[in-house]
Amino acid sequence: MSDFGHRDHYVAAVKAKIFSINPSINVVDITHSIENFNIAHGAYILKSVFRDFPQGTVHLVSVNAPSGPEERAVAVKLEEHYFVGIDNGLFSLLSDKAPTAIVELTKDSSYNRVFPEKTTLAAAAVSLASGTNIYNIGTQISSLRTMLNRQVRVSKTQIGGHVIHVDQYGNLVTNISEELFYKQKNNRSFTVHFARETVDFIADSYDSMDHGDCLVLFNSNGFLEIAISQGNASELLGMGFDTPVMINFSEV
Known part of the structure; x- marks a missing residue:
């Protein structure tokens, strides 16, 4: 799921990377029409649908992904689903339950700060989908960046x-x-x-x-x-x- 849209090559580039690592991976697009930079929109869409997928599904997410030097690429296990993306607060809006595992992904020489979805994030998603333990793809951390949902x-x-x-x-x-x-x-x-x-x-x-x-x-x-x-x-x-x-x- 992303705010990439469909005019450019970004979606195809990420899929090409995934298939180049493991051609047997099954990729389902939730949407690439999230409003640009709109974390609340992305969180609502993902929260509405992720539980409809089988447990163990890996969700690769890119909405308003920052590219600053302090960014953290993370993998999260939440409600028996995996989420991979930049830690910008979106994952904290998905559930009232706490994640059971959070790791900061290891950034090797292939890491591209401008387009991490094509490099580190895609590789991490494939690793998880192929059965790799989440703790083998990064360093355990205790918390995510948090945002607050609108309160009733x-x-x-x-x-x-x-x-x-x-x-x-x-x-x-x-x-x-x-x-x-x-x-x-x-x-x-x-x-x-x-x-x-x-x-x-x-x-x-x-x-x-x-x-x-x-x-x-x-x-x-x-x-x-x-x-x-x-x-x-x-x-x-x-x-x-x-x-x-x-x-x-x-x-x-």
């Missing part, structure tokens, strides 16, 4: 969240989880407030409303999502990343 505010009568992702269709994904919503709801009535809209029920699907109508539902990852049936909610509602979303509950 919760009171007896309210949940306050934010839009954390706008997908290809203009649907607005929030950081309010289905589990938290029903825990706070506790058989009470509710209203969801965003932009100039108020909604008082959870839809079952995107097509459960007439075309052009606004709706909220819980997506396949279990997070509250705002959509417009057959429309682009982000454009039509004037909402985007970090826009606040409030849920108010009755006092009972």
Whole structure:
């Protein structure tokens, strides 16, 4: 997964390196269309999908990879998956669980600070995918650079969240989880407030409303999502990343 895009040779160069080391490696592209330098976008996409892959999968990641002299190339074992990339904070956003192993990759003479994905990172990913123990490809370290996810505010009568992702269709994904919503709801009535809209029920699907109508539902990852049936909610509602979303509950 990367923010390389598809215009240039970068994706092909990394794959060529992987196949030159081990032609039998199976490579699956998650996406190379992460917004340039957008760590939050990359973290959301990877967090949404990595658990769908078999345990033991190696994820080679390049989003806003810095090229300064203090950069650390790392391999991380988290929830029985492996992640390889530059330590820029993205890996800390993937899970509430702590990694079970972190190593700083050994940089040999082939290391290219401008394009480490093609050299050290690709080689490390192939080694892990081929069964090499993570501690044999680098030096154990105790922690990663950390970043904080957007936090949800919760009171007896309210949940306050934010839009954390706008997908290809203009649907607005929030950081309010289905589990938290029903825990706070506790058989009470509710209203969801965003932009100039108020909604008082959870839809079952995107097509459960007439075309052009606004709706909220819980997506396949279990997070509250705002959509417009057959429309682009982000454009039509004037909402985007970090826009606040409030849920108010009755006092009972």
